[in-house]
Amino acid sequence: MxxxxxxxxxxxxxxxxxxxxxxxxxxxxxxxxxxxxxxxxxxxxxxxxxxxxxxxxxxxxxxxxxxxxxxxxxxxxxxxxxxxxxxxxxxxxxxxxxxxxxxxxxxxxxxxxxxxxxxxxxxxxxxxxxxxxxxxxxxxxxxxxxxxxxxxxxxxxxxSLKGFNAKYAAYMAESSHVNSVIVEYIEGIQVVKAFNQASDSYEKYAGAVRAFKDFTMQWFRSTWVTMNFMSSIMPTTxxxxxxxxxxxxxxxxxxxxxxxxxxxxxxxxxxxxxxxxxxxxxxxxxxxxxxxxxxxxGLPELPETARSALVEGSAVELDGVCFSYDAGEEVIHDVSLSVPQGSFTALVGPSGSGKSTLARLIARHWDADAGSVKIGGADVRDMPLDQLSGLVSFVAQDNYLFDVSIRENIRLGRPGASDGEVAFAAAAACCDEFVQRLPRGYDTPVGEAGSALSGGERQRISIARAILKDAPVIVLDEATAFTDPESEDKIQRSIARLSEGKTLVVIAHRLSTVTGADQIAVVDDGRIAATGTHESLLASCPLYTRMWAAHVGAHDWAAGSKPAGPETAEARHAVSKTEGGRR
Missing domain, CATH: 1.20.1560.10 (ABC transporter type 1, transmembrane domain)
Structure with a gap:
């Protein structure tokens, strides 16, 4: 310059x-x-x-x-x-x-x-x-x-510049508003069409555009006289x-x-x-x-150390963890939980109880306000983000797929992996069944955000990505929450392959998928209400009993049979009341 x-x-x-x-x-x-x-x-x-x-x-x-x-x-x-x-x-x-x-x-x-x-x-x-x-x-x-x-x-x-700063600030605010409305309208076009809200949503969009145009034209008109006068005087040397x-x-x-x-x-x-x-x-x-x-x-960064931490094993330990979003009301209250190395731990609880927040604290998507989260005996805050990323694979409900081929989306798990390693991970995640039907196989583009694939197919690719990464700690955030029964069966088999020899933490939407867990932690209102096996919790935890009864009742209803027994009806009523209160 x-x-x-x-x-x-x-x-x-x-x-x-x-x-x-x-x-x-x-x-x-x-x-x-x-x-x-x-x-x-x-x-x-x-x-x-x-x-x-x-x-x-x-x-x-x-x-x-x-x-x-x-x-x-x-x-x-x-x-x-x-x-x-x-x-x-x-x-x-x-x-x-x-x-x-x-x-x-x-x-x-x-x-x-x-x-x-x-x-x-x-x-x-x-x-x-x-x-x-x-x-x-x-x-x-x-x-x-x-x-x-x-x-x-x-x-x-x-x-002509009188009030220029205030007007320019208003102009930028109008510009930002119309920008956000345009992005919202385009991203939500599927919902707009599905619920026949085209006229109302379009009116909001068109109104924002008109408001921006009107403001801009009004500002320009207010300066036309002085700007033209100035342009006429200045050249008259x-x-x-x-x-x-x-x-x-x-x-x-x-x-x-x-x-x-x-x-x-x-x-x-x-x-x-x-x-x-x-x-x-x-x-x-x-x-x-x-x-x-x-x-x-200038956004605050997660503090990061340059020196790698000494990690012994893959056990996960939460000790006195408290957390709040953006210094607001505390949502996690003094949670302590031990996840032994190689074990299968499930987090269950009502919607909004804090299950996903706890899972994301393990992956250090946020830092705890108090207490500590440790992996292999080392606090996650005392290790570089790259080291932590190598220790934890996080599979969410709907992991994002990039608009590249299936092969390249899986390879994100380990960028240096060979085609053979990618194919092995894909087969372990049961991707072969649908990939073989595609005209270009693993070279088929998945579309923007994976739009060319079904939800179950996208989820299996994200699991293949995690298998290829081969991290010792696996966190699954309701990986089968929105899949059909056929896809759920395939995803469950994929998860079984993924978690072999790993420390597994699963947020469960369907309780039937975690009855075999080594331990189940029941989360309620940001606290651990109880821990134990499926059988012990049915005997000792009223909340888990009601959740299980509601789950079994929902399964029976979906199968076409009416749940029998006053206990089931009472449990379903209690869960409905509880969740309604939380909402």
Whole structure:
């Protein structure tokens, strides 16, 4: 950028040479000494200086664009690194519209000022100052006459900027709102169509667009008079130069060649001054872009140590864990839980009880406010995120698939894996059955967010990804919650392959899938209400008994038979009442 500015100033400096050459030619013409022999040198010098000026300006523009896009790339890389190092809660607290706006639009708005304003405006100011000094050197009175209209134009321009900051802030707020509404409308188009809400949802979308248009047009109309007035006054340098120059020429104080040169310089000084006013909006846009980018780049990061922790085994230990979202009301209260190495532990409980939060604390998507989460005897906060990532595989209800091939989606589990290793993991996750039916097999693109596949197929790919990763601790967040019975059976077989020899923590939606767990922890209102095996909990934990009765009743109802017995009906009523109260 510094070299770009230097090249821009050099371009301006060399750009003065043709003006001087014209001045010498005019002087010879007025004196009657103009000839081809005498003018050739000045013509060649003017042409050479003109070419050199354009080459220097081209170099300045090239350097400024290289600098600008390097800065943009660096900002976006820093942006993504920040999202990776910030807690998941912090990242998910931002709307998709605001993230997209900053990542795509705001950062892109930094490019025009960087690529154009700094070199071009710098050169323009130097050019304007140089022309003004040249006019003063010829005759200070002509210089004053030339610049007489400039202060008036700047005063008009300044008046048009009254309330500019407040209006620009409102403009950016309207822009962010319409951006979020557009993203929401496009992302929710399936729901809009499914529930026949096209007219209402479209009206919200169209209303936001109209409001943005109306605000922008109203702002533009309020500045049309002053901006046009300023644009009419600023270029009128000749209104002062011509009468002043004629008077001085007739009075014998100004030579003809100098008078002609003053006219040329008066015309040349307009462009750099007008450029200055044109860049005001770019400066404000860059200010907001930098502020928005700085807000994201300033998000708090999860503290990370550089030194690897000593991990002995894969046992998981939660000790006195308390947690709240964004310093709000505490949702996890003094939870302690031991998950022995190689064991199968299930977390069950009513919706909203804190099961998923506990699972995500193990993977350190957030940090506990109090207490500790340990893997292999080492606190997860005392190990680098890369080391923790290698220890834990987290499979959610609907893991995200990227718009690449099935093979590449599975390979995300271990980027250096061979095709054979990918195929082995896929077979272990029961992916072969549906992949073989696809025309391009494992090279078939999965579509945006895996849209070309069913929910069960997407889930099996995510499990294959986890099998390929081969982490010693597996956390499954209701991996079969939304699958059909056939897919559930295949996913259960995939999970069995995935968890062989691993420490397994499962958040269970269907209790029947975890009856064989080594221990079941019943989570209620952010606390561990009870732990034990399926049989012992049925005998000792009323909440688990009611949940089991409700689960069995739901299964019987789905199978077409009415649940029998007052105990089942009572249990179902109790669960319904409890969950209704929580909601």
């Amino acid at each position: 510094a070299l770009s500015f230097i090249a821009s100033v050099a371009s301006v400096g060399v750009g003065f040479v043709p003006f001087y050459c014209v001045y010498r030619l005019m002087a010879m013409a007025i004196d009657g000494t103009l000839s081809w022999e005498g003018s050739t040198f000045w013509l060649v010098l003017a042409a050479a200086a003109y070419v050199a000026s354009k080459l220097l300006f081209g170099a300045s523009t090239l350097l400024s664009h290289v600098s600008a896009y390097t800065i943009l790339a660096s900002l976006r890389e820093d942006f993504v690194r920040k999202l990776m190092k910030a807690s998941l809660g912090t990242v998910q607290g931002k709307s998709i519209g605001s993230v997209k706006s900053v990542f795509v639009d705001r950062i892109e708005n930094i490019e025009p000022p960087l690529a154009h304003m700094i070199p071009e405006l710098g050169g323009s100011l130097v050019l304007a100052a140089g022309l003004a000094v040249w006019l003063v050197a010829i005759d200070w009175r002509v210089a004053l006459a030339c610049l007489a209209s400039v202060p008036v134009g700047l005063l008009v321009f300044a008046s 000749l209104l002062g130069v011509l009468p002043a120059g004629i008077a001085l020429y007739l009075g014998g104080s100004l030579a003809p060649a100098d008078f002609a040169m003053c006219v040329i310089l008066a015309l040349a000084i307009v462009d750099p001054i007008m450029r200055f006013t044109a860049f005001v909006n770019d400066v404000k846009s860059m200010e907001y872009a930098v502020a928005d980018a700085a807000e994201f780049l």
